[in-house]
Protein backbone atom coordinates (compact mmCIF):
# COMPACT_ATOMS: atom_id res chain seq x y z
CA UNK A 1 0.00 0.00 0.00
CA UNK A 2 1.15 3.47 -0.78
CA UNK A 3 0.77 6.00 2.01
CA UNK A 4 -0.20 8.86 -0.26
CA UNK A 5 -3.12 6.84 -1.57
CA UNK A 6 -4.13 5.34 1.76
CA UNK A 7 -7.53 7.04 2.02
CA UNK A 8 -8.13 7.58 -1.67
CA UNK A 9 -11.67 7.12 -2.93
CA UNK A 10 -11.50 4.76 -5.83
CA UNK A 11 -14.16 3.99 -8.41
CA UNK A 12 -13.54 1.31 -11.00
CA UNK A 13 -15.30 1.97 -14.30
CA UNK A 14 -15.87 -1.26 -16.20
CA UNK A 15 -17.64 -1.89 -19.49
CA UNK A 16 -17.11 -3.31 -22.95
CA UNK A 17 -15.16 -1.54 -25.68
CA UNK A 18 -17.27 1.35 -26.93
CA UNK A 19 -19.78 1.04 -24.08
CA UNK A 20 -19.33 4.69 -23.12
CA UNK A 21 -16.99 4.48 -20.13
CA UNK A 22 -15.19 7.66 -21.10
CA UNK A 23 -18.43 9.60 -21.54
CA UNK A 24 -19.73 8.55 -18.14
CA UNK A 25 -16.43 9.53 -16.57
CA UNK A 26 -16.57 13.01 -18.12
CA UNK A 27 -19.97 13.57 -16.53
CA UNK A 28 -18.76 12.52 -13.11
CA UNK A 29 -15.67 14.70 -13.45
CA UNK A 30 -17.85 17.68 -14.31
CA UNK A 31 -20.13 17.09 -11.34
CA UNK A 32 -17.85 15.70 -8.63
CA UNK A 33 -14.37 16.81 -9.61
CA UNK A 34 -12.90 13.34 -9.57
CA UNK A 35 -9.64 12.56 -11.36
CA UNK A 36 -10.27 10.51 -14.47
CA UNK A 37 -7.56 8.00 -15.33
CA UNK A 38 -8.10 5.80 -18.38
CA UNK A 39 -5.76 2.85 -18.67
CA UNK A 40 -6.17 2.91 -22.45
CA UNK A 41 -5.26 6.63 -22.58
CA UNK A 42 -2.21 6.07 -20.38
CA UNK A 43 -1.09 3.25 -22.64
CA UNK A 44 -1.67 5.28 -25.81
CA UNK A 45 0.37 8.14 -24.33
CA UNK A 46 3.24 5.72 -23.82
CA UNK A 47 2.88 4.53 -27.43
CA UNK A 48 2.84 8.15 -28.65
CA UNK A 49 6.07 8.86 -26.75
CA UNK A 50 7.82 6.55 -29.20
CA UNK A 51 9.62 4.65 -26.42
CA UNK A 52 10.76 1.07 -26.82
CA UNK A 53 8.15 0.01 -24.26
CA UNK A 54 5.55 1.93 -26.25
CA UNK A 55 6.35 -0.05 -29.38
CA UNK A 56 5.81 -3.31 -27.56
CA UNK A 57 2.52 -2.06 -26.13
CA UNK A 58 1.34 -0.91 -29.56
CA UNK A 59 1.87 -4.39 -31.02
CA UNK A 60 -0.26 -5.95 -28.28
CA UNK A 61 -3.04 -3.37 -28.45
CA UNK A 62 -3.25 -3.59 -32.23
CA UNK A 63 -4.15 -7.25 -31.82
CA UNK A 64 -6.85 -6.46 -29.29
CA UNK A 65 -5.05 -8.26 -26.49
CA UNK A 66 -4.36 -7.20 -22.91
CA UNK A 67 -1.00 -5.69 -22.04
CA UNK A 68 0.86 -7.18 -19.06
CA UNK A 69 -0.76 -6.51 -15.71
CA UNK A 70 2.33 -5.03 -14.06
CA UNK A 71 2.81 -2.48 -16.82
CA UNK A 72 -0.69 -1.09 -16.64
CA UNK A 73 -0.90 -1.19 -12.84
CA UNK A 74 2.42 0.67 -12.47
CA UNK A 75 1.20 3.35 -14.87
CA UNK A 76 -2.06 3.82 -13.01
CA UNK A 77 -0.37 3.97 -9.63
CA UNK A 78 2.14 6.53 -10.86
CA UNK A 79 -0.63 8.70 -12.31
CA UNK A 80 -2.63 8.43 -9.08
CA UNK A 81 0.31 9.49 -6.93
CA UNK A 82 0.94 12.46 -9.21
CA UNK A 83 -2.58 13.72 -8.44
CA UNK A 84 -2.80 12.63 -4.81
CA UNK A 85 -2.60 16.12 -3.33
CA UNK A 86 -5.39 17.61 -5.42
CA UNK A 87 -7.67 14.66 -6.05
CA UNK A 88 -11.09 14.19 -4.47
CA UNK A 89 -11.15 10.66 -5.74
CA UNK A 90 -10.28 8.58 -8.76
CA UNK A 91 -12.21 7.14 -11.65
CA UNK A 92 -10.19 4.23 -12.90
CA UNK A 93 -11.56 3.69 -16.43
CA UNK A 94 -10.75 0.45 -18.24
CA UNK A 95 -9.30 -1.34 -15.23
CA UNK A 96 -9.62 -4.09 -14.00
CA UNK A 97 -9.92 -6.03 -17.25
CA UNK A 98 -9.71 -9.37 -15.43
CA UNK A 99 -10.23 -10.50 -11.84
CA UNK A 100 -6.51 -10.84 -11.23
CA UNK A 101 -6.04 -7.13 -12.06
CA UNK A 102 -8.54 -6.23 -9.37
CA UNK A 103 -6.82 -8.39 -6.79
CA UNK A 104 -3.40 -6.89 -7.55
CA UNK A 105 -4.78 -3.36 -7.44
CA UNK A 106 -6.19 -3.98 -3.98
CA UNK A 107 -2.86 -5.35 -2.78
CA UNK A 108 -0.76 -2.52 -4.18
CA UNK A 109 -3.09 0.49 -3.93
CA UNK A 110 -6.37 -0.09 -2.14
CA UNK A 111 -9.95 -1.30 -2.37
CA UNK A 112 -12.55 0.35 -4.61
CA UNK A 113 -15.53 2.08 -3.00
CA UNK A 114 -17.63 1.44 -6.06
CA UNK A 115 -17.62 -0.29 -9.41
CA UNK A 116 -19.49 1.52 -12.12
CA UNK A 117 -20.65 -0.98 -14.70
CA UNK A 118 -21.36 0.69 -18.02
CA UNK A 119 -23.70 -1.67 -19.81
CA UNK A 120 -24.38 -1.70 -23.56
CA UNK A 121 -25.52 -4.26 -26.12
CA UNK A 122 -22.81 -5.90 -28.23
CA UNK A 123 -24.49 -4.58 -31.37
CA UNK A 124 -24.40 -1.02 -30.02
CA UNK A 125 -20.75 -1.28 -29.04
CA UNK A 126 -19.70 -2.59 -32.46
CA UNK A 127 -21.65 0.17 -34.23
CA UNK A 128 -20.07 2.88 -32.08
CA UNK A 129 -16.56 1.52 -32.48
CA UNK A 130 -16.89 1.27 -36.27
CA UNK A 131 -18.13 4.84 -36.34
CA UNK A 132 -15.35 5.99 -34.00
CA UNK A 133 -12.83 4.20 -36.21
CA UNK A 134 -13.61 6.59 -39.06
CA UNK A 135 -11.99 9.44 -37.15
CA UNK A 136 -10.23 8.08 -34.03
CA UNK A 137 -7.00 7.10 -35.74
CA UNK A 138 -6.89 4.17 -33.31
CA UNK A 139 -5.20 1.11 -34.76
CA UNK A 140 -7.62 -1.14 -32.86
CA UNK A 141 -10.89 0.39 -34.11
CA UNK A 142 -11.22 -1.97 -37.05
CA UNK A 143 -13.65 -4.85 -37.57
CA UNK A 144 -11.23 -7.69 -36.85
CA UNK A 145 -9.75 -6.19 -33.68
CA UNK A 146 -13.14 -5.02 -32.43
CA UNK A 147 -14.37 -8.61 -32.53
CA UNK A 148 -11.37 -9.79 -30.52
CA UNK A 149 -11.81 -7.02 -27.95
CA UNK A 150 -15.47 -7.93 -27.52
CA UNK A 151 -14.71 -11.64 -27.09
CA UNK A 152 -12.07 -10.82 -24.53
CA UNK A 153 -14.45 -8.52 -22.71
CA UNK A 154 -17.07 -11.25 -22.29
CA UNK A 155 -14.49 -13.87 -21.37
CA UNK A 156 -12.14 -11.97 -19.03
CA UNK A 157 -13.81 -8.74 -17.93
CA UNK A 158 -17.42 -9.69 -17.28
CA UNK A 159 -16.32 -12.00 -14.44
CA UNK A 160 -14.90 -8.89 -12.75
CA UNK A 161 -18.44 -7.54 -12.34
CA UNK A 162 -19.65 -10.78 -10.74
CA UNK A 163 -16.61 -10.76 -8.47
CA UNK A 164 -17.41 -7.28 -7.09
CA UNK A 165 -21.13 -7.96 -6.91
CA UNK A 166 -20.30 -10.17 -3.95
CA UNK A 167 -19.35 -7.11 -1.92
CA UNK A 168 -22.32 -5.09 -3.24
CA UNK A 169 -20.34 -2.22 -4.72
CA UNK A 170 -21.54 -2.59 -8.32
CA UNK A 171 -23.73 0.18 -9.78
CA UNK A 172 -24.99 -0.39 -13.27
CA UNK A 173 -25.53 2.42 -15.72
CA UNK A 174 -27.01 1.95 -19.16
CA UNK A 175 -28.49 4.34 -21.67
CA UNK A 176 -31.85 4.20 -19.91
CA UNK A 177 -30.56 4.90 -16.45
CA UNK A 178 -27.92 7.37 -17.54
CA UNK A 179 -30.09 10.40 -17.00
CA UNK A 180 -31.06 9.30 -13.51
CA UNK A 181 -27.66 8.09 -12.49
CA UNK A 182 -26.41 11.29 -10.93
CA UNK A 183 -29.52 11.49 -8.78
CA UNK A 184 -29.12 8.09 -7.26
CA UNK A 185 -28.38 8.62 -3.61
CA UNK A 186 -26.07 5.65 -3.38
CA UNK A 187 -23.89 7.13 -6.10
CA UNK A 188 -23.99 10.56 -4.57
CA UNK A 189 -23.05 9.44 -1.08
CA UNK A 190 -20.07 7.50 -2.33
CA UNK A 191 -18.84 10.15 -4.71
CA UNK A 192 -19.45 13.27 -2.73
CA UNK A 193 -17.00 14.82 -0.33
CA UNK A 194 -19.25 14.75 2.72
CA UNK A 195 -18.39 11.77 4.91
Ligand SMILES: Nc1ncnc2c1ncn2[C@H]1C[C@H](O)[C@@H](COP(=O)(O)OP(=O)(O)O)O1
Pocket residue numbers: 016017018021039040041043061064065066067068069072093094095096097101140149
Ligand atom coordinates in the same frame (compact mmCIF):
# COMPACT_ATOMS: atom_id res chain seq x y z
N1 LIG B 1 -6.43 -2.67 -17.73
C1 LIG B 1 -5.87 -3.06 -18.87
N2 LIG B 1 -5.15 -4.22 -18.93
C2 LIG B 1 -4.58 -4.64 -20.04
N3 LIG B 1 -4.67 -4.01 -21.22
C3 LIG B 1 -5.38 -2.85 -21.23
C4 LIG B 1 -5.99 -2.32 -20.07
N4 LIG B 1 -6.62 -1.16 -20.40
C5 LIG B 1 -6.39 -0.98 -21.70
N5 LIG B 1 -5.65 -2.00 -22.23
C6 LIG B 1 -5.23 -2.17 -23.64
C7 LIG B 1 -6.02 -3.26 -24.30
C8 LIG B 1 -7.19 -2.53 -24.90
O1 LIG B 1 -7.75 -3.19 -26.00
C9 LIG B 1 -6.55 -1.20 -25.32
C10 LIG B 1 -7.51 -0.03 -25.38
O2 LIG B 1 -8.12 0.16 -24.13
P1 LIG B 1 -9.33 1.21 -23.91
O3 LIG B 1 -8.89 2.55 -24.33
O4 LIG B 1 -9.82 1.02 -22.53
O5 LIG B 1 -10.34 0.72 -24.99
P2 LIG B 1 -11.88 0.46 -25.15
O6 LIG B 1 -12.36 1.58 -26.01
O7 LIG B 1 -11.87 -0.84 -25.86
O8 LIG B 1 -12.55 0.38 -23.85
O9 LIG B 1 -5.54 -0.96 -24.35
Ligand SMILES: [Mg+2]
Pocket residue numbers: 021022038040094
Ligand atom coordinates in the same frame (compact mmCIF):
# COMPACT_ATOMS: atom_id res chain seq x y z
MG1 LIG C 1 -11.93 4.52 -23.31
